Amino acid sequence: MAKLVGGLGTSHIPAIGGAIHKGLQQDPYWKPFFDGYPPAQRWLAEVKPDVVVLFYNDHGLNFFLDKMPTFAVGAAPVYNNADEGWGIPTLPPFRGDLDLSWQVINTLVDQSFDITTCQELLIDHACTMPLKLFWPQGDCPVAIVPVCINTVQFPLPSAARVYALGRAVGAAIKSWDSDKKVAVIGSGGLSHQLDGARAGFINKEFDAQFLDSLVSNPEWATQFSIYELVEKTGTQGIELLMWLAMRAALTAASPCVRKLHSNYYIPISNTATGLIVLEAA
Numbered sequence: 001m002a003k004l005v006g007g008l009g010t011s012h013i014p015a016i017g018g019a020i021h022k023g024l025q026q027d028p029y030w031k032p033f034f035d036g037y038p039p040a041q042r043w044l045a046e047v048k049p050d051v052v053v054l055f056y057n058d059h060g061l062n063f064f065l066d067k068m069p070t071f072a073v074g075a076a077p078v079y080n081n082a083d084e085g086w087g088i089p090t091l092p093p094f095r096g097d098l099d100l101s102w103q104v105i106n107t108l109v110d111q112s113f114d115i116t117t118c119q120e121l122l123i124d125h126a127c128t129m130p131l132k133l134f135w136p137q138g139d140c141p142v143a144i145v146p147v148c149i150n151t152v153q154f155p156l157p158s159a160a161r162v163y164a165l166g167r168a169v170g171a172a173i174k175s176w177d178s179d180k181k182v183a184v185i186g187s188g189g190l191s192h193q194l195d196g197a198r199a200g201f202i203n204k205e206f207d208a209q210f211l212d213s214l215v216s217n218p219e220w221a222t223q224f225s226i227y228e229l230v231e232k233t234g235t236q237g238i239e240l241l242m243w244l245a246m247r248a249a250l251t252a253a254s255p256c257v258r259k260l261h262s263n264y265y266i267p268i269s270n271t272a273t274g275l276i277v278l279e280a281a
């Protein structure tokens with residue numbers, strides 16, 4: 001059976017891609033952000049996952065307001081980047097793992113999750129930035145299974161439902177008949193709001209509580225409604241649901257996780273940026 005080795009959470013911002021492209025990692029503005037990543041990169045180089053299941057939210061690229069699945073799973077052999085254009089100008093296609101995609105899709109449908117199956121899927125910075133941050137050199141060494149969760153257009157799935165989805169994805173990975181090693185990634189958040197009267201809103205206290213909860217009390221965030229979470233984290237901070245799905249998936253591997261590393265830095269662009277590395281204990 002496949003091995004679920006651990007999970008990582010990271011923020012995604014298109015401007016990170018621009019900074020990578022321009023080589024600004026040591027620039028005073030960017031340094032505290034990029035300095036967070038080497039421990040995560042070293043851990044990944046050590047455990048060498050073959051595949052990554054990546055929970056992310058599309059930003060109106062592949063899905064627009066006219067057709068918005070609550071949950072969508074990629075089942076494509078390759079995924080092409082087609083971001084808004086302020087990130088890395090060109091990125092080679094990312095490899096998919098069809099076998100794990102269908103394992104996840106079959107398990108989710110079996111467990112009554114209504115998902116959209118995507119045999120073609122364009123990916124944006126939410127998918128590509130974590131991969132470039134965790135594997136900065138050369139081609140991405142892992143295959144991916146993108147799992148997209150709607151945080152763009154109401155109604156959004158509740159935190160409890162996202163947690164249940166994550167658990168089911170974790171169970172699918174655990175029961176996958178394969179000798180591959182799998183890691184899970186949650187891409188989004190932490191608190192930020194890009195528009196409206198509260199543009200620039202950041203909630204350091206809530207972010208800290210949320211980061212703590214991921215280690216020892218993973219269901220903590222499920223007590224809040226979507227409206228409460230938007231109030232506490234911002235209209236885009238709600239992307240932290242991706243981290244919750246990642247953490248829920250890990251419960252399939254073991255009841256406990258070990259926090260190997262974390263970073264938190266305010267702000268990059270409009271976002272409170274976070275990073276966490278959790279190993280299945």
Ligand code: DHB
Nearest residue numbers: 012013014236269270271
């Ligand atoms: C920013 C943050 C995001 O989550 C995103 O998807 C795009 C931009 C920002 O802070 O600039």
Ligand code: FE
Nearest residue numbers: 012126236239
């Ligand atoms: Fe985003």
